[in-house]
Amino acid sequence: MKYLKLVIQIAEKYQEPLIAELFDMDFDGFEQRDDQIITYIQKEHFGISDRERIDTLLAAYPGDGFIESEEVVADQNWNKQWEETIKAQTVGNFFIRPTWSQESVPENKILLEIDPKMSFGTGYHETTRLILNLLPDVIADNDFVIDAGTGTGILSIAVIKLGARHTFAFDIDEWSISNTKENILLNEVDKDIDVVKGSSEVISTENKADVILANIERNTILEIFSDLDASLKKGGTLVLSGLLEKDKSSILSVLKDKYQIVDIPKENEWIAIQAKKNIL
Template identity: 90%
Template sequence: MKYLKLVIQIADEYQEPLIAELFDMGFDGFEQRDDQIITYIQKEYFGISDRERIDMLLAAYPDGGFIESEEVVADQNWNQQWEETIKAQTVGNFFIKPTWSQESVPKHKILLEIDPKMSFGTGYHETTRLILNLLPNVITENDFVIDAGTGTGILSIAAIKLGARHAFAFDIDEWSISNTKENILLNGVDENIDVEKGSSEVLSKQNQADVVLANIERNTILEIFSDLDAALKKGGRLVLSGLLEKDKSSILSALEDNYQIVDIPKENEWIAIQAKKTVS
């Protein structure tokens, strides 16, 4: 079987949304490096129109473009190769591992068993780590939590394991919804988490939450912020990430009238914002 290997130049902060687009086009397996994505597709499924579509996608990102493409004659499980790059790791109070890892859970750590399957939220990205490190100081017993742009479901699962009563997770991508459902079953929290495909319009059917988590890029946060705000009760806690340090001023401007800023941790160029809602 002949595969086409593509090497794409794209900055780290833009890789996850591009991977989602390529996955929908039939690409099978992704390797992320600094400013590069390496991916594969069966050659018979890749035509001129697909190349043009990728060119159009890359035009939306700064400095995005092809480095090279080459034909590979092989019959391999590219997803399996990608999975082998996902290793167990400790993030704050949590120990995150895929099901294929044989590593033992360190003492006093909370196990999050996550098989990412191309979804955002493996725990490797700075934005996910920032929120996971904040969660023990955010979640209290019996909280109702909303997880916007859930990815793999990792934040909802972590919230339940910290004592939250229930979580509602949503995402616009079908592959993310499927992956989240698989991961909540792996962690034995399927009775505590509801999952729905859609954007913030799905919140209209939910009660107001004690906690809203949103690990999404800046423009989307600003676009759906009024719905997130309406979904959070007075005194509730808001945690936002998916944000670069340069995004801080615009997000703080959206929060300034109704929220008290609690913390703004940083890792490399990424930040999270923890805030408390002060008005109803």
């Protein structure tokens, strides 16, 4: 079977969002090398429209683009090569480690074992780190949490290990659902987390959440905001990420009538928004 190998020049901080997009286009594997993504796709699955779509995606990242493409024979495990680029790391109170790493857990850190399997949410990206850093001050014992757009399930697992009672996680991507189920088993929290395929329509408003986490891009947050709001208790906490600094005003405009802003942490051009729902 013939594959095309594409080398894409893109800053490391933008790589995970682009990988998520490319994965939806049937690319089979990824390698991350500093400011490059090397990715592969079956030659018969890549046409002019796919190249145009990638060009459109890259237009959002000035200065980035293709370096080269070449035809290769599928004689390697591309996914294994990509997995090997994922290293253990510390983020706030957490130590995130893939199962293939042998690194020891640092003292006083909470272990999150995450095998990404191409899903967004390895902990490398700013949007995930921003929420992980907020969680110790957000989660209280016995909280019920909703994790919108769960990705790898990393946030759901983190809140349970911080003392939350239960998490309801959902995602529209079948691969993410499968990956989340694998990761919650790895972390032995499968009895504490429900994972459902779908968007905000799968949330039951009968059991309102103490905390809702949504690491999703701006347009989706705006689209499902009314459902998220209806599912959150008065006095509950909403944490939004997946946002660029330029998205702040549009998000704050939908929060202003019902929420008090607690914090807006920033890492590079990415932000998270922590807000508390008004009691009255």
